[in-house]
Amino acid sequence: MEHGSATAxxxxxxxxxxxxxxxxxxxxxxxxxxxxMTLDDSLNTVTSVLFSKELNADRFFINGExxxxxxxxxxxxxxVVGIMRRKAGSADHVLVVSRNSFPTASGLxxxxxxxxxxxxxxxRALGLKLSAKELSxxxxxxxxxxxxxxxxxIVVWKKGRNADGSDSYxxxxxxxxxxxxxxxxxAIVSTERxxxxxxxxxxxxxxxxxxxxxxxxxxxxxxxxFAKAVKSKDFDSMASIIMKESNDMHAVMLDTYPPIIYLNDxxxxxxxxxxxxxxxxGKALAAYTFDAGPNAHIITLKGNEEAVRNALSRVDGIxxxxxxxxxxxxxxxxxxxxxxxMERLMPKS
Amino acid sequence: MEHGSATAxxxxxxxxxxxxxxxxxxxxxxxxxxxxMTLDDSLNTVTSVLFSKELNADRFFINGExxxxxxxxxxxxxxVVGIMRRKAGSADHVLVVSRNSFPTASGLxxxxxxxxxxxxxxxRALGLKLSAKELSxxxxxxxxxxxxxxxxxIVVWKKGRNADGSDSYxxxxxxxxxxxxxxxxxAIVSTERxxxxxxxxxxxxxxxxxxxxxxxxxxxxxxxxFAKAVKSKDFDSMASIIMKESNDMHAVMLDTYPPIIYLNDxxxxxxxxxxxxxxxxGKALAAYTFDAGPNAHIITLKGNEEAVRNALSRVDGIxxxxxxxxxxxxxxxxxxxxxxxMERLMPKS
Numbered sequence: 275m276e277h278g279s280a281t282a283x284x285x286x287x288x289x290x291x292x293x294x295x296x297x298x299x300x301x302x303x304x305x306x307x308x309x310x311m312t313l314d315d316s317l318n319t320v321t322s323v324l325f326s327k328e329l330n331a332d333r334f335f336i337n338g339e340x341x342x343x344x345x346x347x348x349x350x351x352x353x354v355v356g357i358m359r360r361k362a363g364s365a366d367h368v369l370v371v372s373r374n375s376f377p378t379a380s381g382l383x384x385x386x387x388x389x390x391x392x393x394x395x396x397x398r399a400l401g402l403k404l405s406a407k408e409l410s411x412x413x414x415x416x417x418x419x420x421x422x423x424x425x426x427x428i429v430v431w432k433k434g435r436n437a438d439g440s441d442s443y444x445x446x447x448x449x450x451x452x453x454x455x456x457x458x459x460x461a462i463v464s465t466e467r468x469x470x471x472x473x474x475x476x477x478x479x480x481x482x483x484x485x486x487x488x489x490x491x492x493x494x495x496x497x498x499x500f501a502k503a504v505k506s507k508d509f510d511s512m513a514s515i516i517m518k519e520s521n522d523m524h525a526v527m528l529d530t531y532p533p534i535i536y537l538n539d540x541x542x543x544x545x546x547x548x549x550x551x552x553x554x555x556g557k558a559l560a561a562y563t564f565d566a567g568p569n570a571h572i573i574t575l576k577g578n579e580e581a582v583r584n585a586l587s588r589v590d591g592i593x594x595x596x597x598x599x600x601x602x603x604x605x606x607x608x609x610x611x612x613x614x615x616m617e618r619l620m621p622k623s
Numbered sequence: 624m625e626h627g628s629a630t631a632x633x634x635x636x637x638x639x640x641x642x643x644x645x646x647x648x649x650x651x652x653x654x655x656x657x658x659x660m661t662l663d664d665s666l667n668t669v670t671s672v673l674f675s676k677e678l679n680a681d682r683f684f685i686n687g688e689x690x691x692x693x694x695x696x697x698x699x700x701x702x703v704v705g706i707m708r709r710k711a712g713s714a715d716h717v718l719v720v721s722r723n724s725f726p727t728a729s730g731l732x733x734x735x736x737x738x739x740x741x742x743x744x745x746x747r748a749l750g751l752k753l754s755a756k757e758l759s760x761x762x763x764x765x766x767x768x769x770x771x772x773x774x775x776x777i778v779v780w781k782k783g784r785n786a787d788g789s790d791s792y793x794x795x796x797x798x799x800x801x802x803x804x805x806x807x808x809x810a811i812v813s814t815e816r817x818x819x820x821x822x823x824x825x826x827x828x829x830x831x832x833x834x835x836x837x838x839x840x841x842x843x844x845x846x847x848x849f850a851k852a853v854k855s856k857d858f859d860s861m862a863s864i865i866m867k868e869s870n871d872m873h874a875v876m877l878d879t880y881p882p883i884i885y886l887n888d889x890x891x892x893x894x895x896x897x898x899x900x901x902x903x904x905g906k907a908l909a910a911y912t913f914d915a916g917p918n919a920h921i922i923t924l925k926g927n928e929e930a931v932r933n934a935l936s937r938v939d940g941i942x943x944x945x946x947x948x949x950x951x952x953x954x955x956x957x958x959x960x961x962x963x964x965m966e967r968l969m970p971k972s
Contacts, residue, residue, distance in 0.1 A: 484837060484838070484841040484867075484871060485834040485837050485838060485841070485871065485874060485875075485878075487837070488833060488834050488836070488837035489833070489834060491833075492833040492834070514880075517880070517881075518833075518880055521877055521878055521879075521880065521882045522833060522834065522878050524877055525834060525874040525875065525877040525878035526834075526874065528870055528873055528874040528877060529834075529870055529871050529874035530870075531863075531866070531867055531870065532866075532894075532898045533870045533894060535886070535891050535894070537884070538888050538891075539887050539888045542884050542887075545881075545882060545884070549881045
């Protein structure tokens with residue numbers, strides 16, 4: 275095979291039980307299991323890869339810009355390519371062209387969807403027949419939470435116990451069809467770039483937070499309890515775990531030294547608005563969750579969307595909202611969707 | 624003795640190792656030991672008490688306003704009077720007149736200084752010869768942290784182990800003269816009344832925070848380490864414990880369900896400014912600490928005051944600053960300073 279090429283799309287996931295802290299930096303093994311929902315195509319990354327003897331260097335383009343492969347974050351993500359090449363026994367250079375169709379303001383990291391799409395496309399381009407488990411283990415080594423974007427629906431990333439990471443991968447606990455009404459209303463609060471990157475931030479937390487070990491135990495229990503709530507269709511319990519998990523993760527961030535504080539005054543107002551909504555309804559209509567930034571993700575069911583929007587409309591400082599549904603995971607795209615110009619062996623212009 | 628009267632003054636204290644969470648609600652016994660500095664007269668409470676057979680009811684005035692003795696917070700503070708009366712074998716009613724000379728904006732609770740002054744004045748009015756330890760145990764039952772305001776200088780409140788609270792009281796670990804340059808620059812960020820009161824807030828934390836027990840252990844260790852740092856004149860270690868303690872307490876507040884969030888965007892800027900100042904100086908010039916509100920207390924030494932003010936001047940949203948030194952604890956005032964009109968048995972007008 276002279277050429278091996280493929281194009282895939284994947285979406286980010288929003289964590290309900292949070293991942294914050296690695297027990298192995300190199301293999302990206304977490305201190306605790308985590309749970310997320312993979313989003314639908316409202317936000318996605320399309321990635322085309324081409325392995326070819328005609329290429330004389332690895333090259334990586336994101337949104338039209340060539341990436342520096344010696345940059346730490348990029349190099350880490352690119353580990354996926356190396357692992358795939360070894361598996362396929364290939365020595366070919368690769369051209370990777372990726373495009374994020376993210377609303378700029380979403381604040382959602384494209385590393386999860388990008389790494390999942392990269393792993394998926396590489397495995398097809400190299401003709402590897404990998405299971406979701408194998409794909410997930412490989413994606414994990416490029417970007418931890420990307421291993422959850424390898425599957426659609428609601429997904430748990432088991433922390434595992436093995437030193438080689440062979441039991442730390444994502445498993446689906448509910449298909450999209452079991453929770454078709456689950457949505458994520460993203461309330462955009464700020465478009466500032468985050469000051470502390472997740473990677474160095476979580477390392478600082480592990481090293482300096484006196485509360486981190488208690489948090490890891492709490493999250494492990496929450497992962498189990500969340501899976502039970504998903505199975506028994508108990509949105510009330512799901513919502514309370516989601517909110518407690520967000521608070522608990524931001525608590526250990528604040529307990530980091532120096533402290534990492536992502537929530538701002540608008541985030542606080544949103545938290546109060548959602549608790550107010552749930553209290554006045556006598557049951558959980560929605561849950562807030564925050565990643566490494568001040569933007570809120572309001573997890574709710576389609577039927578509650580209007581009530582949630584009403585509650586949010588009373589909060590000053592929300593710039594816009596973006597709504598995403600539950601997604602079905604990565605998929606291959608046809609050759610006509612490829613981002614690569616096969617004549618020039620360069621990104622399509 | 625027909626009449627027994629006395630007037631005393633006491634000041635609030637600012638906690639370096641924080642008290643948040645009671646193991647006994649009735650006796651006010653904490654989960655962990657705490658450490659504070661008692662402030663000087665820049666902020667104080669003056670309290671006059673009169674026990675007399677001529678009074679036909681207990682009455683309590685603060686800043687000219689009569690208090691409702693059936694109100695929870697007031698009743699709790701007033702427990703001090705009952706305990707003192709039992710100790711003295713008195714059945715007389717009491718008139719308590721108290722005045723806080725607090726800058727309105729300080730956001731500092733007057734309950735610590737008020738309860739310490741009340742305990743001190745009662746013991747003198749009733750002719751009780753109580754040790755600082757005994758006074759501290761009594762004040763503690765009216766308002767936990769007031770037991771630390773019974774002494775000047777730097778003070779530790781030992782959590783104790785006994786169920787009756789007999790070993791949970793304040794002890795001085797450094798006299799004012801040993802740290803004469805220690806100051807608290809209070810940066811006023813907001814004059815809003817706090818939404819969650821400390822008493823109910825800490826109860827919610829104990830009940831719902833998954834991290835609270837780990838915090839209590841951390842604070843216990845910090846109390847010991849802080850005492851060592853005070854003795855070895857190690858301001859660098861003191862400063863880092865002060866900042867970590869503030870962050871750790873606010874972390875378990877955030878981990879409370881629903882979360883308690885006192886820090887706001889200006890508090891965050893102050894935190895960043897102090898870390899920036901210390902980093903650029905290569906050593907700790909100052910430490911921030913926050914109680915149950917967004918106002919910052921910047922703990923520093925007189926020689927660093929200008930550098931701290933410079934750093935704070937770059938933070939938007941600080942309304943004013945109030946500086947307090949280290950104090951020497953409660954003291955009796957003379958009869959001419961009494962707030963009680965002995966003819967009318969009423970507050971002086």
